[in-house]
Amino acid sequence: MQNLHYKKQNVFSLADEAQLKRIHAFGEKYKNFLNYSKTERDCVKLSIALAERAGYKPFRFGDKLTVGDKRYYNNRGKSLYLFQLGKEDIERCGIRILAAHVDSPRIDLKQAPLYEKAQTAFFKTHYYGGIKKYQWTAVPLALHGVVTLADGTLKEICVGEEEADPVFYISDLLPHLSQKQNEKKLAVGIEGEELNLWVGGMPATNGENDKARDSVKEGVLRLLNQKYGMTERDFLSAELTAVPAYKAKDVGFDGAYIAAYGHDDKVCAFPALMAQLESANTHTTLTVLADKEEIGSEGVTGMQSMLFCDILEEICLALGKNIRAVRASSACLSADVTSAYDPTFADAFEKNNAAQCSAGVALMKFTGARGKSGASDASGEFVAKITNILDGAGVVWQVSELGKVDLGGGGTVAKYIASKNIDTLDVGTPVISMHAPYELISKGDLYHTYLAFKAFYQ
Numbered sequence: 001m002q003n004l005h006y007k008k009q010n011v012f013s014l015a016d017e018a019q020l021k022r023i024h025a026f027g028e029k030y031k032n033f034l035n036y037s038k039t040e041r042d043c044v045k046l047s048i049a050l051a052e053r054a055g056y057k058p059f060r061f062g063d064k065l066t067v068g069d070k071r072y073y074n075n076r077g078k079s080l081y082l083f084q085l086g087k088e089d090i091e092r093c094g095i096r097i098l099a100a101h102v103d104s105p106r107i108d109l110k111q112a113p114l115y116e117k118a119q120t121a122f123f124k125t126h127y128y129g130g131i132k133k134y135q136w137t138a139v140p141l142a143l144h145g146v147v148t149l150a151d152g153t154l155k156e157i158c159v160g161e162e163e164a165d166p167v168f169y170i171s172d173l174l175p176h177l178s179q180k181q182n183e184k185k186l187a188v189g190i191e192g193e194e195l196n197l198w199v200g201g202m203p204a205t206n207g208e209n210d211k212a213r214d215s216v217k218e219g220v221l222r223l224l225n226q227k228y229g230m231t232e233r234d235f236l237s238a239e240l241t242a243v244p245a246y247k248a249k250d251v252g253f254d255g256a257y258i259a260a261y262g263h264d265d266k267v268c269a270f271p272a273l274m275a276q277l278e279s280a281n282t283h284t285t286l287t288v289l290a291d292k293e294e295i296g297s298e299g300v301t302g303m304q305s306m307l308f309c310d311i312l313e314e315i316c317l318a319l320g321k322n323i324r325a326v327r328a329s330s331a332c333l334s335a336d337v338t339s340a341y342d343p344t345f346a347d348a349f350e351k352n353n354a355a356q357c358s359a360g361v362a363l364m365k366f367t368g369a370r371g372k373s374g375a376s377d378a379s380g381e382f383v384a385k386i387t388n389i390l391d392g393a394g395v396v397w398q399v400s401e402l403g404k405v406d407l408g409g410g411g412t413v414a415k416y417i418a419s420k421n422i423d424t425l426d427v428g429t430p431v432i433s434m435h436a437p438y439e440l441i442s443k444g445d446l447y448h449t450y451l452a453f454k455a456f457y458q
Contacts, residue, residue: 011444094330101293105129129294340430360396369409393455
Protein backbone atom coordinates (compact mmCIF):
# COMPACT_ATOMS: atom_id res chain seq x y z
CA MET A 1 0.00 0.00 0.00
CA GLN A 2 1.24 3.49 -0.84
CA ASN A 3 2.59 5.45 2.12
CA LEU A 4 0.21 8.37 2.71
CA HIS A 5 2.43 10.27 5.15
CA TYR A 6 5.52 12.47 4.90
CA LYS A 7 7.84 12.09 7.86
CA LYS A 8 11.39 13.28 8.46
CA GLN A 9 13.89 10.47 8.97
CA ASN A 10 17.18 10.37 10.87
CA VAL A 11 20.12 9.77 8.55
CA PHE A 12 22.12 7.87 11.16
CA SER A 13 19.21 5.56 12.02
CA LEU A 14 18.94 4.56 8.35
CA ALA A 15 22.67 4.01 7.81
CA ASP A 16 24.38 0.64 8.10
CA GLU A 17 27.96 0.29 9.33
CA ALA A 18 29.44 0.73 5.87
CA GLN A 19 27.53 3.94 5.23
CA LEU A 20 28.40 5.28 8.69
CA LYS A 21 32.06 4.85 7.78
CA ARG A 22 31.50 6.72 4.51
CA ILE A 23 29.69 9.53 6.35
CA HIS A 24 32.58 10.01 8.77
CA ALA A 25 35.22 9.66 6.03
CA PHE A 26 33.54 12.33 3.91
CA GLY A 27 33.36 14.51 7.01
CA GLU A 28 37.12 14.24 7.44
CA LYS A 29 37.72 15.31 3.83
CA TYR A 30 35.39 18.23 4.30
CA LYS A 31 37.09 19.38 7.53
CA ASN A 32 40.44 19.40 5.77
CA PHE A 33 38.94 21.41 2.90
CA LEU A 34 37.47 23.92 5.35
CA ASN A 35 40.72 24.48 7.19
CA TYR A 36 42.43 25.58 3.98
CA SER A 37 39.59 27.54 2.36
CA LYS A 38 38.39 30.13 4.85
CA THR A 39 38.12 32.92 2.27
CA GLU A 40 36.85 32.87 -1.30
CA ARG A 41 40.42 33.29 -2.59
CA ASP A 42 41.63 30.36 -0.50
CA CYS A 43 38.71 28.23 -1.67
CA VAL A 44 39.21 28.98 -5.37
CA LYS A 45 42.92 28.23 -5.13
CA LEU A 46 42.35 24.87 -3.42
CA SER A 47 39.45 23.96 -5.74
CA ILE A 48 41.61 24.58 -8.82
CA ALA A 49 44.30 22.28 -7.41
CA LEU A 50 41.71 19.53 -6.86
CA ALA A 51 40.21 20.10 -10.32
CA GLU A 52 43.56 19.90 -12.08
CA ARG A 53 44.27 16.66 -10.24
CA ALA A 54 40.98 15.36 -11.71
CA GLY A 55 42.00 16.29 -15.25
CA TYR A 56 40.46 19.76 -15.59
CA LYS A 57 42.27 22.37 -17.68
CA PRO A 58 41.97 26.18 -17.77
CA PHE A 59 39.40 27.67 -20.17
CA ARG A 60 39.85 30.88 -22.12
CA PHE A 61 37.16 32.57 -24.17
CA GLY A 62 37.37 31.40 -27.76
CA ASP A 63 38.87 27.99 -26.92
CA LYS A 64 37.60 25.08 -28.99
CA LEU A 65 35.49 22.64 -26.97
CA THR A 66 34.48 19.06 -27.68
CA VAL A 67 32.41 16.44 -25.88
CA GLY A 68 34.33 15.06 -22.92
CA ASP A 69 36.28 18.25 -22.23
CA LYS A 70 36.80 19.19 -18.59
CA ARG A 71 37.51 22.88 -18.11
CA TYR A 72 37.58 25.54 -15.41
CA TYR A 73 37.46 29.33 -15.54
CA ASN A 74 39.14 31.23 -12.72
CA ASN A 75 37.34 34.56 -12.30
CA ARG A 76 39.87 36.94 -10.75
CA GLY A 77 40.85 34.41 -8.11
CA LYS A 78 37.54 34.85 -6.27
CA SER A 79 34.96 32.75 -8.12
CA LEU A 80 35.27 29.59 -10.17
CA TYR A 81 33.34 27.92 -13.00
CA LEU A 82 33.93 24.23 -13.72
CA PHE A 83 32.24 22.39 -16.57
CA GLN A 84 32.32 19.05 -18.33
CA LEU A 85 30.76 18.54 -21.76
CA GLY A 86 28.59 15.42 -21.78
CA LYS A 87 27.23 13.15 -24.50
CA GLU A 88 23.59 14.24 -24.19
CA ASP A 89 22.19 16.86 -26.56
CA ILE A 90 22.15 20.08 -24.49
CA GLU A 91 19.28 21.55 -26.52
CA ARG A 92 17.10 18.60 -25.55
CA CYS A 93 18.49 17.74 -22.10
CA GLY A 94 19.96 21.08 -21.08
CA ILE A 95 22.90 21.67 -18.74
CA ARG A 96 22.83 20.45 -15.14
CA ILE A 97 24.01 23.32 -12.92
CA LEU A 98 25.09 23.50 -9.28
CA ALA A 99 25.62 27.01 -7.93
CA ALA A 100 27.15 27.48 -4.49
CA HIS A 101 29.00 30.45 -2.99
CA VAL A 102 32.38 30.50 -1.29
CA ASP A 103 32.31 33.85 0.51
CA SER A 104 31.33 33.93 4.18
CA PRO A 105 30.61 36.69 6.74
CA ARG A 106 33.84 38.13 8.06
CA ILE A 107 35.70 41.27 9.18
CA ASP A 108 37.38 43.23 6.34
CA LEU A 109 40.07 45.86 6.81
CA LYS A 110 39.31 49.42 5.78
CA GLN A 111 41.45 51.04 3.06
CA ALA A 112 43.37 53.14 5.61
CA PRO A 113 43.22 50.78 8.58
CA LEU A 114 46.33 51.31 10.69
CA TYR A 115 46.29 53.72 13.62
CA GLU A 116 47.76 54.06 17.09
CA LYS A 117 46.01 54.89 20.34
CA ALA A 118 47.15 54.48 23.96
CA GLN A 119 50.46 52.94 22.80
CA THR A 120 48.64 50.18 20.88
CA ALA A 121 48.34 49.70 17.11
CA PHE A 122 44.93 48.80 15.68
CA PHE A 123 43.32 48.04 12.33
CA LYS A 124 40.02 49.75 11.55
CA THR A 125 37.55 47.32 9.97
CA HIS A 126 34.29 47.13 8.05
CA TYR A 127 32.34 43.91 8.58
CA TYR A 128 31.20 41.90 5.54
CA GLY A 129 27.80 40.23 5.40
CA GLY A 130 25.16 39.81 8.07
CA ILE A 131 26.78 39.19 11.44
CA LYS A 132 25.94 39.55 15.11
CA LYS A 133 28.81 41.91 15.90
CA TYR A 134 29.16 40.94 19.54
CA GLN A 135 29.99 37.35 18.51
CA TRP A 136 33.25 38.52 16.91
CA THR A 137 34.78 39.98 20.07
CA ALA A 138 37.21 38.11 22.33
CA VAL A 139 37.91 35.30 19.84
CA PRO A 140 41.19 34.46 18.06
CA LEU A 141 41.26 35.83 14.53
CA ALA A 142 43.57 35.10 11.60
CA LEU A 143 44.43 37.56 8.83
CA HIS A 144 44.04 36.35 5.23
CA GLY A 145 44.33 38.10 1.91
CA VAL A 146 46.54 39.73 -0.69
CA VAL A 147 48.40 43.00 -1.12
CA THR A 148 49.32 44.45 -4.51
CA LEU A 149 52.52 46.45 -4.12
CA ALA A 150 53.34 49.61 -6.05
CA ASP A 151 55.43 47.63 -8.57
CA GLY A 152 52.52 45.26 -9.25
CA THR A 153 53.84 42.36 -7.16
CA LEU A 154 51.06 40.37 -5.49
CA LYS A 155 51.84 39.29 -1.94
CA GLU A 156 49.73 36.65 -0.20
CA ILE A 157 49.24 37.08 3.54
CA CYS A 158 48.07 34.43 5.99
CA VAL A 159 48.85 34.95 9.67
CA GLY A 160 47.18 33.16 12.56
CA GLU A 161 46.55 29.66 11.20
CA GLU A 162 49.78 27.93 12.19
CA GLU A 163 50.40 26.88 15.78
CA ALA A 164 53.37 29.24 16.13
CA ASP A 165 51.59 32.23 14.52
CA PRO A 166 50.26 35.17 16.49
CA VAL A 167 46.53 35.84 16.21
CA PHE A 168 44.53 39.05 16.22
CA TYR A 169 41.84 40.20 18.61
CA ILE A 170 38.77 42.42 18.96
CA SER A 171 38.19 43.47 22.57
CA ASP A 172 34.96 43.61 24.54
CA LEU A 173 34.18 45.51 27.74
CA LEU A 174 34.65 43.63 30.99
CA PRO A 175 31.40 42.83 32.87
CA HIS A 176 32.54 44.90 35.87
CA LEU A 177 32.29 48.07 33.75
CA SER A 178 29.54 47.19 31.28
CA GLN A 179 26.45 48.43 33.08
CA LYS A 180 25.69 50.97 30.34
CA GLN A 181 26.55 48.49 27.59
CA ASN A 182 24.16 45.95 29.13
CA GLU A 183 21.31 48.41 28.77
CA LYS A 184 21.73 48.55 24.99
CA LYS A 185 19.81 46.33 22.60
CA LEU A 186 21.74 43.23 21.57
CA ALA A 187 22.12 44.47 17.99
CA VAL A 188 24.05 47.57 19.10
CA GLY A 189 25.86 46.19 22.14
CA ILE A 190 28.95 46.32 19.94
CA GLU A 191 28.99 49.01 17.25
CA GLY A 192 30.57 48.55 13.83
CA GLU A 193 33.24 51.14 14.55
CA GLU A 194 34.21 49.24 17.72
CA LEU A 195 35.34 46.16 15.77
CA ASN A 196 38.99 47.22 15.92
CA LEU A 197 41.75 44.62 15.58
CA TRP A 198 44.61 44.66 18.08
CA VAL A 199 47.73 44.28 15.89
CA GLY A 200 50.75 45.56 17.83
CA GLY A 201 52.13 46.95 21.07
CA MET A 202 55.90 47.34 20.67
CA PRO A 203 57.38 50.71 19.60
CA ALA A 204 59.91 50.90 16.78
CA THR A 205 63.45 50.46 18.10
CA ASN A 206 65.77 51.89 15.47
CA GLY A 207 64.23 54.95 13.85
CA GLU A 208 66.14 58.01 12.70
CA ASN A 209 64.22 60.29 15.07
CA ASP A 210 62.81 60.04 18.55
CA LYS A 211 59.17 60.15 17.42
CA ALA A 212 59.64 57.14 15.16
CA ARG A 213 61.32 55.19 17.98
CA ASP A 214 58.34 55.85 20.23
CA SER A 215 55.70 54.85 17.65
CA VAL A 216 53.98 51.49 17.87
CA LYS A 217 52.40 52.16 14.47
CA GLU A 218 55.90 52.68 13.05
CA GLY A 219 56.92 49.34 14.50
CA VAL A 220 54.05 47.55 12.78
CA LEU A 221 54.81 49.27 9.47
CA ARG A 222 58.44 48.19 9.64
CA LEU A 223 57.49 44.58 10.32
CA LEU A 224 55.10 44.61 7.37
CA ASN A 225 57.75 46.17 5.16
CA GLN A 226 60.39 43.64 6.21
CA LYS A 227 58.14 40.62 5.63
CA TYR A 228 56.01 41.69 2.66
CA GLY A 229 57.74 44.77 1.22
CA MET A 230 54.62 46.86 1.77
CA THR A 231 54.15 50.45 2.90
CA GLU A 232 51.12 52.11 4.46
CA ARG A 233 50.02 53.26 0.99
CA ASP A 234 49.75 49.62 -0.12
CA PHE A 235 46.75 49.07 2.17
CA LEU A 236 44.77 50.96 -0.48
CA SER A 237 45.34 48.13 -2.96
CA ALA A 238 44.99 45.31 -0.44
CA GLU A 239 42.21 42.84 0.29
CA LEU A 240 42.77 41.72 3.86
CA THR A 241 40.20 40.08 6.05
CA ALA A 242 40.00 38.71 9.58
CA VAL A 243 38.44 35.28 10.01
CA PRO A 244 38.21 32.99 13.05
CA ALA A 245 41.46 31.12 13.69
CA TYR A 246 39.55 28.00 14.76
CA LYS A 247 40.02 24.64 13.07
CA ALA A 248 37.05 22.48 12.08
CA LYS A 249 36.29 19.99 14.86
CA ASP A 250 33.91 17.13 15.57
CA VAL A 251 31.20 17.93 18.11
CA GLY A 252 29.60 15.56 20.60
CA PHE A 253 30.71 12.30 22.17
CA ASP A 254 29.70 10.45 19.00
CA GLY A 255 31.17 12.98 16.55
CA ALA A 256 27.85 13.39 14.76
CA TYR A 257 28.39 17.10 14.15
CA ILE A 258 31.10 19.38 12.80
CA ALA A 259 31.74 22.87 14.14
CA ALA A 260 33.69 25.26 11.93
CA TYR A 261 33.88 28.73 10.47
CA GLY A 262 32.40 29.04 6.97
CA HIS A 263 29.84 26.22 6.75
CA ASP A 264 27.76 28.87 4.97
CA ASP A 265 28.30 28.02 2.19
CA LYS A 266 31.27 25.69 1.89
CA VAL A 267 29.18 22.85 3.33
CA CYS A 268 27.42 23.00 -0.06
CA ALA A 269 30.38 24.16 -2.16
CA PHE A 270 32.55 21.16 -1.24
CA PRO A 271 29.90 18.51 -2.09
CA ALA A 272 29.12 20.42 -5.31
CA LEU A 273 32.80 20.43 -6.25
CA MET A 274 33.13 16.71 -5.49
CA ALA A 275 30.01 15.93 -7.52
CA GLN A 276 31.45 17.86 -10.47
CA LEU A 277 34.84 16.17 -10.31
CA GLU A 278 33.26 12.72 -10.01
CA SER A 279 30.42 13.15 -12.52
CA ALA A 280 30.00 10.74 -15.43
CA ASN A 281 30.24 12.02 -18.99
CA THR A 282 26.50 11.82 -19.74
CA HIS A 283 25.02 15.22 -18.91
CA THR A 284 26.87 18.45 -19.49
CA THR A 285 27.49 19.78 -15.99
CA LEU A 286 28.46 23.22 -14.72
CA THR A 287 29.42 23.99 -11.14
CA VAL A 288 29.67 27.61 -10.05
CA LEU A 289 31.54 28.61 -6.90
CA ALA A 290 30.43 32.23 -6.67
CA ASP A 291 31.57 35.20 -4.64
CA LYS A 292 29.67 38.09 -3.02
CA GLU A 293 26.48 36.16 -2.17
CA GLU A 294 26.58 37.48 1.38
CA ILE A 295 26.23 41.06 0.11
CA GLY A 296 23.76 40.56 -2.74
CA SER A 297 25.79 38.69 -5.39
CA GLU A 298 27.05 42.00 -6.78
CA GLY A 299 30.17 42.88 -8.76
CA VAL A 300 32.29 41.06 -11.32
CA THR A 301 32.66 37.95 -9.17
CA GLY A 302 29.05 37.73 -7.94
CA MET A 303 26.25 35.67 -9.46
CA GLN A 304 24.71 38.75 -11.06
CA SER A 305 27.79 39.15 -13.27
CA MET A 306 27.33 38.52 -17.00
CA LEU A 307 30.04 35.86 -16.74
CA PHE A 308 27.47 33.15 -16.03
CA CYS A 309 25.70 33.84 -19.33
CA ASP A 310 29.03 34.21 -21.13
CA ILE A 311 30.14 30.72 -20.05
CA LEU A 312 26.82 29.22 -21.16
CA GLU A 313 27.11 30.99 -24.50
CA GLU A 314 30.66 29.74 -25.04
CA ILE A 315 29.52 26.16 -24.44
CA CYS A 316 26.60 26.58 -26.86
CA LEU A 317 28.75 28.21 -29.54
CA ALA A 318 31.34 25.46 -29.31
CA LEU A 319 28.69 22.74 -29.73
CA GLY A 320 26.64 24.64 -32.32
CA LYS A 321 23.56 24.86 -30.08
CA ASN A 322 20.92 27.56 -29.56
CA ILE A 323 21.56 29.16 -26.18
CA ARG A 324 17.90 30.05 -25.65
CA ALA A 325 16.83 26.44 -26.15
CA VAL A 326 19.63 25.26 -23.88
CA ARG A 327 18.66 27.61 -21.04
CA ALA A 328 15.00 26.61 -21.33
CA SER A 329 15.83 22.93 -20.94
CA SER A 330 18.52 23.34 -18.26
CA ALA A 331 18.10 22.77 -14.53
CA CYS A 332 19.89 24.24 -11.54
CA LEU A 333 20.21 23.45 -7.86
CA SER A 334 21.05 26.59 -5.92
CA ALA A 335 23.37 24.88 -3.46
CA ASP A 336 23.00 26.98 -0.34
CA VAL A 337 22.44 26.35 3.34
CA THR A 338 19.26 26.77 5.33
CA SER A 339 18.62 27.28 9.02
CA ALA A 340 18.28 24.15 11.14
CA TYR A 341 15.66 23.87 13.87
CA ASP A 342 17.26 24.68 17.21
CA PRO A 343 15.25 23.38 20.22
CA THR A 344 16.90 26.01 22.44
CA PHE A 345 15.30 28.76 20.32
CA ALA A 346 12.20 26.88 19.22
CA ASP A 347 10.02 30.01 19.07
CA ALA A 348 11.87 31.19 15.94
CA PHE A 349 10.74 28.19 13.90
CA GLU A 350 7.57 26.59 12.60
CA LYS A 351 8.63 23.04 13.34
CA ASN A 352 6.68 21.18 10.62
CA ASN A 353 8.45 23.16 7.90
CA ALA A 354 11.84 23.70 9.53
CA ALA A 355 14.84 21.60 8.56
CA GLN A 356 16.19 19.41 11.33
CA CYS A 357 19.76 18.32 11.95
CA SER A 358 20.49 14.80 10.71
CA ALA A 359 17.24 14.56 8.70
CA GLY A 360 19.03 14.85 5.35
CA VAL A 361 19.59 17.46 2.67
CA ALA A 362 17.03 20.29 2.76
CA LEU A 363 14.85 21.46 -0.14
CA MET A 364 13.55 25.02 -0.06
CA LYS A 365 10.87 25.69 -2.66
CA PHE A 366 11.19 29.40 -1.95
CA THR A 367 13.38 31.70 0.10
CA GLY A 368 12.87 35.45 0.44
CA ALA A 369 11.16 37.23 3.31
CA ARG A 370 7.71 38.48 4.27
CA GLY A 371 5.51 37.33 1.43
CA LYS A 372 8.35 35.50 -0.38
CA SER A 373 9.91 38.81 -1.43
CA GLY A 374 13.18 38.17 -3.29
CA ALA A 375 12.46 34.48 -3.95
CA SER A 376 12.53 32.56 -7.23
CA ASP A 377 9.83 30.13 -5.93
CA ALA A 378 10.43 26.92 -7.89
CA SER A 379 7.48 25.29 -9.64
CA GLY A 380 5.82 22.25 -8.14
CA GLU A 381 6.66 20.27 -11.26
CA PHE A 382 10.36 20.99 -10.88
CA VAL A 383 10.32 20.15 -7.18
CA ALA A 384 8.71 16.78 -8.01
CA LYS A 385 11.35 16.13 -10.68
CA ILE A 386 14.16 16.72 -8.18
CA THR A 387 12.58 14.66 -5.38
CA ASN A 388 12.09 11.77 -7.81
CA ILE A 389 15.79 11.91 -8.68
CA LEU A 390 16.72 11.93 -4.99
CA ASP A 391 14.33 9.09 -4.13
CA GLY A 392 15.73 7.02 -6.97
CA ALA A 393 19.25 7.45 -5.59
CA GLY A 394 18.31 6.70 -1.97
CA VAL A 395 19.02 10.24 -0.81
CA VAL A 396 17.48 11.27 2.52
CA TRP A 397 15.85 14.70 2.07
CA GLN A 398 13.52 17.04 3.91
CA VAL A 399 11.60 20.26 3.28
CA SER A 400 12.67 23.53 4.85
CA GLU A 401 11.94 27.22 5.25
CA LEU A 402 13.98 29.95 6.91
CA GLY A 403 12.11 30.58 10.16
CA LYS A 404 8.54 31.63 10.91
CA VAL A 405 6.57 33.76 8.46
CA ASP A 406 7.20 37.50 9.07
CA LEU A 407 10.02 36.73 11.52
CA GLY A 408 12.96 36.80 9.16
CA GLY A 409 14.02 35.25 5.89
CA GLY A 410 16.93 35.40 3.51
CA GLY A 411 18.05 34.97 -0.08
CA THR A 412 20.33 32.86 -2.25
CA VAL A 413 21.63 33.02 -5.82
CA ALA A 414 18.54 31.14 -7.05
CA LYS A 415 16.64 34.14 -8.36
CA TYR A 416 19.55 35.34 -10.48
CA ILE A 417 19.77 31.98 -12.26
CA ALA A 418 16.00 31.51 -12.52
CA SER A 419 15.76 34.92 -14.21
CA LYS A 420 17.70 33.41 -17.15
CA ASN A 421 14.77 31.01 -17.82
CA ILE A 422 16.42 28.13 -15.97
CA ASP A 423 14.40 26.00 -13.53
CA THR A 424 16.08 26.47 -10.14
CA LEU A 425 15.53 25.00 -6.67
CA ASP A 426 17.37 25.74 -3.42
CA VAL A 427 18.92 22.55 -2.04
CA GLY A 428 21.46 22.49 0.77
CA THR A 429 22.59 21.59 4.25
CA PRO A 430 20.86 22.78 7.45
CA VAL A 431 23.09 24.90 9.72
CA ILE A 432 22.90 25.79 13.42
CA SER A 433 24.16 29.28 14.43
CA MET A 434 24.40 30.45 10.81
CA HIS A 435 26.76 33.43 10.27
CA ALA A 436 28.40 32.95 13.67
CA PRO A 437 32.21 32.65 13.87
CA TYR A 438 31.72 28.93 14.63
CA GLU A 439 28.74 27.22 12.98
CA LEU A 440 27.40 23.66 13.40
CA ILE A 441 26.25 21.04 10.89
CA SER A 442 25.45 17.33 10.94
CA LYS A 443 27.84 14.96 9.15
CA GLY A 444 24.82 12.97 7.98
CA ASP A 445 23.28 16.03 6.32
CA LEU A 446 26.62 16.88 4.71
CA TYR A 447 26.93 13.40 3.23
CA HIS A 448 23.40 13.34 1.86
CA THR A 449 23.96 16.79 0.34
CA TYR A 450 26.85 15.19 -1.53
CA LEU A 451 24.71 12.22 -2.56
CA ALA A 452 21.95 14.59 -3.74
CA PHE A 453 24.35 16.57 -5.94
CA LYS A 454 25.88 13.40 -7.38
CA ALA A 455 22.43 12.02 -8.18
CA PHE A 456 21.46 15.29 -9.90
CA TYR A 457 24.58 15.13 -12.08
CA GLN A 458 24.25 11.40 -12.83
